[in-house]
Amino acid sequence: MGEEVHVVEKEPIKPGQVVVVGLPDVGLVGVIATHYLISKLGLREVAYIRSDLLPPIAVLHGGLPHSPVRIFGDDGLLVIFSEAAVPADAVAPLSRAIVEWCRSKEAKLIISLSGIPVPNRQDIEEPSVFGAASLPETLEVLRKHDVGILESGIMVGPYALILRYCAEAKIPALVLTAQCFFSYPDPEASAAILAKLSKILGIEIDTEELIRKGEEIRLRARDIMRRTQMELAKMRKAQELDIPLYA
């Protein structure tokens, strides 16, 4: 399975870094947050994902082709970011490849950024952030930074698998999820999650521009949101709203 997805490194990548993951999911919370992070921190492309399981597309930047899933970095921080919806069939191999690559790079911590849909999102001024961890000791990171722990329930999608595979491989990993819209891009939720991430990483991330340009981001993100929704439906994403059998 791992051979179906390759991580191609464009330059030597130092081991022992923190990896932040932003793949398309509800509200595009992770994608919007990681794109903003890459832009604000001025990270450069250091690697990309090559796989026949991804859609047959090239993302053009400056007239040159790029993989839709790329890895950006600088000293100490790597960010995995996707500009296209990940097909449901590719989620498991991609998640496996990401975790195996992170293990080969002796990742210090993997932090996936995502959203958790809430039906009354319009009534919420400041979305709350919740989380889960791969290991009991990693849960302490969430407690230390006042992130509510998702004690029970079902997670669906790449973050669910990344967390499970990390647990199997004993890699410290977190999933941070902000309350968000189910079907619409949610830059406010991305800002809420970046606020928590900045505390966990101990770096400053000013989210003022993200909030200010929120409407423009929502308009730009509508097509990737639409395609992501189609893939999420195949993954039975709505299970996340199910009442857990045992609490």
Next chain:
Amino acid sequence: MSWYRERRRSLLRMLLEYVEELERAAEEALESFFVERPAWDVRRSCIEPLMDVFIGPDEVIITMDMPLVKPETIRVRPVEEGLIEVVAEMKKAIRPRDLGVVHIDGEIREMRARARVPVPVETKSLRFVFRKGILEVRLPRRRGRASEHE
């Protein structure tokens, strides 16, 4: 007995109409999900918002993500049985170039969508609110013909 036959024929006709409505709604849902078409149309200067239709026991709720529109220009109206049209002007005209599309000229001046409601509703009681850039349209479900089927 003629009353009974007439009543049976009437119920059968209503049932067939209901099935036709369901088929039409299913076809449209399939079309909207599977037909590849751009969300924007520079010939008509409009872009289509993302939308969701929730069918509750008492009402149908349509939501649409409408960033960058002028709230005071939002118009919501039924155009035919079970079809709701929403139109709103953009705060400023957007060129495809502004969104990174350099090979198409033109402008997007409004957001426009038609939402199909797959169950009978009271369009006269239509209400809508616009908050956080999301339009929420509420339509009470029509009692009577639908409840006879149910």
